[in-house]
Amino acid sequence: MHQIRRPHRAWAVCLGGGMALFSTMGLGVNVFSVYQPFLLEGNGFTNAQGSWITTTRSLFILAALLTVSQLCARMGLRRVMTLGTALVGVSCLCFSGARSFPACCAAAALTGIGYCYGGMVPLSLVIGRWFRDRRGLALGLASAGSGVSTVLAPGLITAAIRRWGMGRAFLLEGLVLLAAAALVGLLVRDDPASLGLRPYETGESGSGAARRRQPEGPGLGKGAMAVLLAAALLAGGPGGPGFSHLTVLYTSSGYPEETAAALVAWMGLIIALSKVLGGQIYDRLGGYRGNFCIYGMFLAGFVLSTLAPLGSRVLPFVAVTVFGLGMPVTVLTFPQWATDLCGAESERAVRTITVAYTAGMLVFGPLPGALADRLGSYVPAYWLFALFLVVSLALVQGVYRKEGVS
DSSP, X not given: OOOOOOOOTHHHHHHHHHHHHIIIXXXXXXXXXHHHHHHHHHHTOOHHHHHHHHHHHHHHHHHHHHHHHHHHHHHOHHHHHHHHHHHHHHHHHHHHHOOXXXXXXXXXXXXXXXXHXXXXXXXXXXXXXXXXXXXXXXXXXXXXXXXXXXXXXXXXXXXXXXXXXXXXXXXXXXXXXXXXXXXXXXXXXXXXXXXXXXXXXXXXOSHHHHHHHOOOOOOOOHHHHHHHHHHHHHHHHIIIIIHHTHHHHHHTTTOOHHHHHHHHHHHHHHHHHHHHHHHHHHHHHHHHXXXXXXXXXHHHHHHHHTTGGGOOSSHHHHHHHHHHHTGGGGTTHHXXXXXHHSGGGHHHHHHHHHHHHHHXXXXXXXXXXXXXXXXXXXXXXXXXXXXXXXXXXXXXXXXXXXXXXX
16 A cells, blocks of 8 residues: 655645735735725725825834844744734734724734734745745745735625624734634744754756756845845835725725725735746746746736726726736745845845835835825826836846846
8 A cells, every 4th residue: 555645844834824924914914905995984084194004004014124034033933923923913903993093003013013023034934944946836825825815805804894893893803813823823833953854845856946946146246236125115116005005096986895895805816826826937937037927917907907997897807817916026026036146145135125125115105195185096106106117127137137147
């Protein structure tokens, strides 16, 4: 009889990482956009105040990024990811009782800290330790957790708000997140050596495996790194406020809240699929060609989103489908840049690039609401974010060509 081969423990760690992103990026950030129209209407906030709530979140993501590496080194990846997930749960409990603008900003600050501590920096580190092969696939599968929650939660949250009110909906979400934190603590382990294991390997010796291991760049000079960081900064506008304001873009264009929630849920399914697909794209095509594919989808999503005022029933779903296919820009792209271009410094480079991206979320966070208050529409912000993506892609591909990495 053939013995059944047990899956490598690395895949359980991958599942735990997926649960962390399900909670922090999915429920904490992506799904928060479902609450946005209700927060504006129920509390009498202006569009600019709505943008400042998400900008406060970005500010504290940036602040937490400055400490996450040291915290991971001191506490361990497992504890930091568990803490981050729990903090997002606590932030929901705070939102459940928040009615003033400062109280909402304080709750958003907790979300930002939890998002960082349970997010991509510790996840990319733990995947790097547990997977010697198939890193792109593992990172894509784990990051797809944020898409799964974006599929499941919007309709449930909208129904809960309609039935019980926004405060109770936040309360229920907070309890779910605290349970998720316990699961993260059970599944994630810092490294395979702590369990007497080796990292996951496929044992392949063909050209495919060699091609995956090839991109270990020699490191970047200061000028090239500055250009790379500028590209990440510009991507922060589309990836942060560009995503979080999608619901108000459509509701302000005349679509009901239920339609906006359906759009977010549909995009969540696409995001879950696209992150797995994005990992495969980067594994097979490499960073240079993969950037063209993923950035191109993201850009097309923004251009199609500017057509929201047309009132079409079908076009918004086409727009968010393409938008979702480009969302790996916000998750998979920066670890890929670091691996391709930064060599032995790739772990530190992931954090530095992510800091620049988060700074972009912070700097451009108030932009959609401010333009909407001044011009009466969110559409101009989406045209501006599309331009940011074009410039960001041009900058990063210039660095790839200069360094001779493809």
